Amino acid sequence: MPNHRHIDSRAAGRQLLTGHRELRAQLSSLRAALTGLDGAGGVAAVRAAGADPSLAEQLRTRCLEYCLGLHHHHTMEDGAFGIFEERFPEIAPVIERLREEHRQVAAGLDRLRKLLDSDDGQDVTWLREELERTVSGIEDHFVYEETYLLPALGVTASDRPS
Numbered sequence: 001m002p003n004h005r006h007i008d009s010r011a012a013g014r015q016l017l018t019g020h021r022e023l024r025a026q027l028s029s030l031r032a033a034l035t036g037l038d039g040a041g042g043v044a045a046v047r048a049a050g051a052d053p054s055l056a057e058q059l060r061t062r063c064l065e066y067c068l069g070l071h072h073h074h075t076m077e078d079g080a081f082g083i084f085e086e087r088f089p090e091i092a093p094v095i096e097r098l099r100e101e102h103r104q105v106a107a108g109l110d111r112l113r114k115l116l117d118s119d120d121g122q123d124v125t126w127l128r129e130e131l132e133r134t135v136s137g138i139e140d141h142f143v144y145e146e147t148y149l150l151p152a153l154g155v156t157a158s159d160r161p162s
Contacts, residue, residue, distance in 0.1 A: 007080065007083060009084070009087065009152075009153040009154055010153060010154045010155055012080055012153060013149075013150045013153035013154065013155030014155060016077065016145065016146075016149075016150070016153075016155075017146070017150070017155065019073045019076075020142045020145075020146070022069070023066070023069060023070055023073060023138075023142075024139075024142070026065070026066050026069060027066060027135065027138070029062075030062050030063060030066050030131065031128070031131070031132075033062065035128060060116050060127070063112070063116065063127065063131060064113065064116065067109045067112060067113065070105065070109065070135075070138070071106065071109060074102040074105065074106070077098070077102070077145075078099065078102060081095045081098070081099065084149070084152070084153070088152045088153075090152070091148065091149065091152045094144075094148040094149055094152075095149070097144070098141075098144070098145060098149065101137070101141045101144075104137075105134075105135075105137075105138065105141070108133075108134040108135070109134065111130075111134065112130055112131065112134045115127075115130055
């Protein structure tokens, strides 16, 4: 069994950036889909035009996939934080802030999941608004992580995705 205390910090930092890039792309795609649907007059208008009646469910699925991906990303990071604290004790306050942000995001995702489970599928406007409210700070979180954690891991600006 590999000793996780010997993980490559730079590789972990580059993997973190890859995860951020993928999550940003998924969020952008989800936002575009929700905005397009909302601009079309909501689910009722799309259904009246003869579109697939399962469109709302497809959007819910995409939203839940994003939430699951973000949760997985944060779980992986949380698993590495103890090692990073041990290796780089000077960034312990940064890691503690990131842990707290992960807890806040998880609580927001739980609220969003509950709303998705209870919705009747007639209005997508609320879904877009709640998604924005739930993940409003995620980009700030990513930027903070990239600004304060990555340098300690030996990842430079040239390693960052464009």
